[in-house]
Amino acid sequence: MVTDAAILEAVGEVADPEVPVLTIADLGVLRGVRHEGDEVVVTITPTYSGCPAMDLIRHEVELTLRSLDVDGRVETVLSPAWTTDWMSESGKAKLVDYGIAPPSGAGPVMLRLSVRCPLCGSPDTTELSHFGSTSCKALWRCNTCREPFDHFKAI
Template sequence: MKTLNKEAPDQETPDHETPDKEVLWQIASRINDPEIPVLSIAELGILRAVELIGERVKVTITPTYSGCPAMETIRDDLLAEFAREGFSAEIELVLSPAWTTDWMTESGKAKLAGYGIAPPSGRSGLGSQHTPVRLALAVKCPLCDSLNTRELTRFGSTSCKALYKCQDCLEPFDYFKVH
């Protein structure tokens, strides 16, 4: 089994040394979401765990929703990336707890906005003991920062997004829905 030398990541270390979780997490974090290629699966929050079990790397991922068509591609990309690094890997798809936009990183949300997709606003309330009350909040246009926007359709290019239009710059844009 190949392992990585943390001080010199391009060099192999003897087989008796094992990589730490940080190195394995960094390898998995290289994989981008195929539907939103500016986000890594770590930034999106679907990468849940990476651990070495015996001679195999076990990667746990949670889809943004149970029917997400990108999961097969993400699984294949993870297997290929770990194989390139000399590791045998297995990918576990976990549906519970359900993914929430609360798991997205702040840097991921900023990348969404830079890519032209309005990031989720607010929190899902899934971790709360109380039932969340949904409020209709204005969605900021990622192109001109205007709050004068309107929803065109609840489902956009993917089930995770809604299609909006800015009333000021007149441009349509995706909004990554809070869930």
Template sequence: MGETGTMTSFSPSTGVRRTGRDPRPDPGWCRPVEEGQRAYRAAASVVDPEIPVVTIEDLGILRSVEVDGDTAIARLTPTYTGCPAVLAIELAVEAALRDAGFEPRVERVVSPAWTTDWITPEGREKLRDYGIAPPAKASNSIRALFGETEVACPRCGSGETARISEFGSTACKALYRCEACHEPFDYFKCI
């Protein structure tokens, strides 16, 4: 708890939440909110080591950041349990929070499981600009679950594409080829 007996939490879905044990008005109420936002921004700036153009916020991996005194607690949900980048991301978040002046703590949250639906619109656009086709359909689509997905080429926009391999540069991506421009590209699979 901070000096006033309060704790702040910040997440993109809930915003800032202030809870406290001290019922008296807190004359410094802005400081905890600013600290929570500063901690969140620091963690949110961490880029994915496998796709360096998107942040963990863009991918929806960062669930929340809570500030308790000098400690910032970041909650992350890995894209999948066996993802080799999980430890690298957690260490990068710790470093970012430490650089921002906090004592870092990272907690791995596995429920609910991450889904490609959590990728932000900005993240999808960044993937496309980088040459990776973002997930085409909602993760709960029966067609997406069985790999019957129409994928547009991120380079020319053509829908005339063919899957070359179920696995691309990483396990969460499939390798496709555009029949119009003949370029290969990764497709971020629906999960």
């Protein structure tokens, strides 16, 4: 029999289809694993309601459960709502390595002094568009190295 810890570790390695260097564990989308009788229930929370990646994430989690020969299902929970506070420090470091500025700070911040460029580290940056390649990201440009980059919004 596969332990809950082994199941959690295996499904936690499912990649985010929008930012493939991140896993659902890195993002904090994976909320937990529990047993209901003989069935394993994996709980996930989308980064925002209506996130198109959730169908693929659900499918990949189901495939992972089958590969472990585990009878299970995936349950989506919307409350409490996902927050960037759930992202792991490792996941934030992966974003920087991938060229995306990670969310910073805890809780809502109405004043943003700057977003550091993940390419050169300069704080001299400008938001070009509040909406980037996905709804979770904004498009920024570094005024030092002149390169555009995504910033994972703090939610």
